[in-house]
Amino acid sequence: MSAPHAIVIVGAGQAGGCAAKTLRDEGFAGRITLIGLEPHPPYERPPLSKRVLAGAATVESCRLFKPDAFAALNLDFRPGARATRIDRAARAVHLESGESVAYDKLILATGGEARRLPVPGGDGPRVHYLRTLDESLAIRSALGPGRRLAVVGGGWIGLEVAATARKSGAAVTVLEALDRVCVRAVPPSVSDFLRALHERNGVAIRTNCGVKAIDDRGAGGLRLALGDGTALDADAVVVGIGLVPQVSLAREAGLEVGDGVLVDERCRTSDPDILVAGDCANMPLACLGRRVRLESWANAQNQAIAAAKSALGQDVRYDELPWFWSDQYDANVQILGLPARWPEPIVRGDRDGASFSLFYLDDDRIVAVVSVNAPRDLRAARRPMQVRKTVRAVDLADPATNLAKL
Ligand SMILES: Cc1cc2nc3c(=O)[nH]c(=O)nc-3n(C[C@H](O)[C@H](O)[C@H](O)COP(=O)(O)OP(=O)(O)OC[C@H]3O[C@@H](n4cnc5c(N)ncnc54)[C@H](O)[C@@H]3O)c2cc1C
Structure with a gap:
């Protein structure tokens, strides 16, 4: 496979921004065109329902990159531009303005819209x-x-x-x-x-x-x-009734689409020159044993990193455990894993108190953790979950057990 010279990214959100940065971090010196419908450079959305909404954080604080760092990426950035069509035969993306941009590799990071x-x-x-x-x-x-x-x-x-x-x-x-x-x-x-x-x-x-x-x-x-x-x-x-993944470009280009654009574990669509990451991607995760489309900050970031590396021909296999957090009042809620069903949990800490964790086990292996104001419990569970290590319920429940030693 010849190395790409021009990479186009459609969607200048979190996944699009992370993909662009990864391409440069990995030494890609060719042209990167970043096409974004919104007028803003890439920014993170979690603060939009929290500190930005509360007026406690500035708009600038949620930017993915400081202005200098963004300029240093040396992107052909097109804010306020809508990609309207992919011409796979000509390997070009058409914009609403009438212009078309040629690509060797195309990364779709179009996220979704509020239902x-x-x-x-x-x-x-x-x-x-x-x-x-x-x-x-x-x-x-x-x-x-x-x-x-x-x-x-x-x-x-x-x-x-x-x-x-x-x-x-x-x-x-x-x-x-x-x-x-x-x-x-x-x-x-x-x-x-x-x-x-x-x-x-x-x-x-x-x-x-x-x-x-x-x-x-x-x-x-x-x-x-x-x-x-x-x-x-x-x-x-x-x-707030959910997200509709933005898949129309992919569907009209004849790519396989279900709940999101279907990709393999290397973020490749049914056209190997077109990759997808973030909220609009539907990928098989080996750690879950099934396909999922995730809507989470961590997935948008890490899948975009994988998509960028994959676009450069690197042998990546994305298989991150789904991780999500939410902040409400004084509660930081974190969830690791996405089991197909929720068995009865092992409780660590005081479930009626300010801090506790719930461990969900299947066949003596942790398949999910929900922690409230106990991020350390969740971090400690990540490794045993990844390697599918067996654990003892009694250890998880005992506050005297150092979970980091699991
Ligand atoms: C209010 C809010 C709070 C959240 N809080 C959390 C949280 O606490 N924890 C957590 O884990 N996750 C949270 N998330 C989810 C997380 O922010 C998303 O998973 C993440 O932003 C997805 O990134 P993305 O790049 O895939 O999509 P997006 O960030 O949606 O970016 C896609 C971009 O593509 C653009 N685009 C679409 N179509 C086109 C086109 N044809 N041409 C050009 N541009 C196009 C869109 O305008 C958009 O800017 C939150 C999301 C929201 C909205």
């Missing part, structure tokens, strides 16, 4: 979605003492927005259509923990409660018609 609430009024001006920096700043101006915020969706983003809004003094109601919060990400006991955490902090959580319509009554505020026949008044709504 829209498909009800009347779901696209009104006071109904917010949260994926981008600009959206975070718009929501920030709707928070504050005395404001009434309805959060539709009790997933991670909904709960983080609820926590930040509550801290701003807003009155917050979370509406979750299913019977518990964070259904897709955590077992029932952790959902219960999160619900109790929010209720202690004054958030009203209504489960089994969908939204049928949002009526914008001007100065009278918003009125949400709920599935149970009741209504809820609010000054603003934030919808």
